[in-house]
Amino acid sequence: QQQVRQSPQSLTVWEGETAILNCSYEDSTFNYFPWYQQFPGEGPALLISISSVSDKKEDGRFTIFFNKREKKLSLHITDSQPGDSATYFCAASDYAQGLTFGLGTRVSVFP
Amino acid sequence: GGIITQTPKFLIGQEGQKLTLKCQQNFNHDTMYWYRQDSGKGLRLIYYSITENDLQKGDLSEGYDASREKKSSFSLTVTSAQKNEMAVFLCASRNWGQNTLYFGAGTRLSVL
Structure with a gap:
């Protein structure tokens, strides 16, 4: 059973549009939710994260919206750029172990 | 800053062979991880x-x-x-109790 689910599997947007990536989780003990960005041939790198005490976290063009009651979160990429084309992983943790990752959303931004 | 170095970058093996992947980090992190990444299956903790x-x-x-x-x-x-x-093996590290996990670039395994 997948503990962290992501949708869609892949997403294509035009430059300047907003890309919306969705994530949901099962375990109510999860309290830290990072999003990792991975380019081909590289390891994932932390993009932005949120803790369960917040409902929104913004960093430049990237914003996480978090709904604890529904166990859902989303990553919004505003003014998408071709350089944002990558795979994005939602993850969750309760600090006890390593992160539990979703299967990823592959984002393609066309100019 | 620091870096995680994984060797080799590419590894080709034969069926039944024992294969070793190495990971070094200079962050001075106490906790280290090995994940396996398969296409369409995300990252799974080994x-x-x-x-x-x-x-x-x-x-x-x-x-x-x-x-x-x-x-x-x-x-x-x-x-x-x-x-x-065929899979990519990712090494990662962090300090216990800290949030951010840092990843290496991976070792890409193919078995003939």
Whole structure:
């Protein structure tokens, strides 16, 4: 059973549009939710994260919206750029172990 | 800053072969991880180590051994490579209690 689910599997947007990536989780003990960005041939790198005490976290063009009651979160990429084309992983943790990752959303931004 | 170095970058093995992947980090992190990444299956935890000489199994530990001989290095052994297996193995590290996990660039395994 997948503990962290992501949708869609892949997403294509035009430059300047907003890309919306969705994530949901099962375990109510999860309290830290990072999003990792991975380019081909590289390891994932932390993009932005949120803790369960917040409902929104913004960093430049990237914003996480978090709904604890529904166990859902989303990553919004505003003014998408071709350089944002990558795979994005939602993850969750309760600090006890390593992160539990979703299967990823592959984002393609066309100019 | 620091870096995680994984060697080799590419590994080609034969069915049934024992293969060892190495990971070094200079962050001085106490906790290190091995993840396996398959296309369409995300990242799955194989082993992690909270400190030197400690080993903890993840969800995918069967078929693998790990070794944490010193704080800066963490090795993973595929005990018997499976034919047509293709995956990327990612090493990561962090300090216990801190949030951010740092990843290496990965070792890409192909088994003939």
